[in-house]
Amino acid sequence: MNGLATYISRRLGLTLVILLAVSFAVYVIFSLLPYDPAALTCGKNCNDPGIIEANRIRLGYDKPFWEQYWLFLSGLFVGRSFGTGAAAIFCPAPSFGYSFQQHACVTSLLGDALPVTVYLAVGALILWLIVGVGLGIVSAKFRGKLWDTLSTGFVLVGTSLPTFLTGLMLIIFLVIKWDGSPFPSDGYTAPDEDFGQFLLSMVLPWITLAFAFAAIYTRFVRSQILEISTEDYIRTAKAKGLSDGKILGKHTLRAALAPIVTMAGLDFAGLLGGAILTEAVFNLPGMGRLSLKAVVDIDLPVIVATTILAAAIVVVMNMILDIAYAFIDPRVRV
């Protein structure tokens, strides 16, 4: 397996280079924005040049671009102090900067938001994989029959209903109109606070988010299975006398695994950057809501951080998928 080790280390190196490029690109874009970051730190109606200039120096916005970028990068590894003396604020590594609007280190904001989004994405992923793969198999197996028609209907509804509508309908019918509904109407409860309440607060968001994905996956899995069923090696399996169940379970699904894993990995990575609509509808304090709030407030350090983090998650997931491929597909190993 020496080849595999080389492959993985080469892939890791490449990922680091891409991450560096991504962070640079994002940093450049946000420095080019027509906002004075120092002016933004003291609020909308603040015109006191004294405060603005003091904050400019405190946050390092007086320095040339390259130095700012360097301070940002080194902050990720060693932490960073803003200001000097007693008034200094230290954000420990990995520091993504300091948000004046929220009076907090960006990293601690991310640390609060990311777990919520992770819980949301993981639960939804499990739900949509079960429903999507299950219905896809049923649909392919009973192609053209009642089950296939029903599942095609589900696909149509799932892909056409926008997330905010599904979410709002669930809230109206399962929370507001249902007296004694077990689902809370007041948003998120952390799992270490009250695990039962956490589950209840997440069920509807999970369903909302998984619904659209489950529809897409049903269609995808169905078409994958039907396509693989026409492969020569499936005919070989039939000619051997294997049962339909064994052919589907062992030969067809095994071949469908790689494309399904790829698609699920990328969708999951995309969600970790923030499921903005779902989080907004259910008032979940996740990455999506953090990004949305930052954009509305023009909170530049937070926008830079969430953008880089979302991109980094996708890049890292790509690397994980590439490595996973080496285990899924023996032809990639060599």
Add this chain to the structure above:
Amino acid sequence: MSLLTVRDLRVEFKTPDGVVKAVAGVSYDLNPGETLALVGESGSGKSVSNLAYMGLLPASRTTITGSVILETTSGPVELIGMSNEELRKIRGKDIAMIFQDPMSALHPYYTIGDQLIEAHQVHNEVDKKVSRERAIELLSLVGVANPEERLAAYPHQFSGGMRQRVMIAMALMNNPKVLIADEPTTALDVTVQAQILKLLSDLQKQFNMAVILITHDLGVVAGAADRVNVMYGGRLVESTDVNELYENPLMPYTVGLLDSIPRMDKGHGKRLRAIPGQPPSLIKLGDGCAFAARCGRKSELPEGKCDTSPELKEVTAGHLVRCHLYDSKGAAK
């Protein structure tokens, strides 16, 4: 005693354009230990006729009628109309198949050991170790070096010829009585083709199997077959033993096929002759002779004769032909 008795086999596909009569009444016998070649161009029904009774065609759009009786150890069984579950127990056990393209016929994600052992396990309730021993034995029989180590290899680690050897090993795991070889050498290099055909014929003797060799290559037929069925438009048009076919082909289509292959003994410098025209559409095929439109000897027959379908007749002993030119025994020459 015939091992496989095919009578009036018909296969029809429903398509949006109409009903395709892929096989329109084929009858023949396959005797134990013999090699029967099915020859014809693409769409002549040579593959479909065999896939049909094996239950390997999509059931929802296919209509199969006629009779295919297989002689088994527990007596004759009718394969047409058999339930999928019963047929499944015959597939890969009594009748095994190998296919044209060994590159795609093996599952790319499983080791060949896994695929060979699986073929044995499905028909035998034995320990996996027994199946593994069987797999090693067969791999070495088909000429794969270091069979024990090679069990752990994936199909992509084999060359095309080696993969076809693995396919043959897989087909023979359960000592089948009949081996259907569907264009087994078409995807291979010429030198490898010869090796594979030699291997097949050696193994055929060793296992005492009957082989149905489906091919469009009359060069392959000459070396490998005992008898030849020539198919055209879903029907048998000529059936005879292999030497008779090459020395005395009767049906103009067969003559055309033979004229279109290069031969060492028929003079150099002569251009090869192709059969003019296209294979017939199997949807629009009417009552007349299917080959009439391409037949160079049509003018020898009375006007309108080709609008009626000729019957398959025995012209000389063991030589059957479906052609109006031979309506009265041995008449035309």
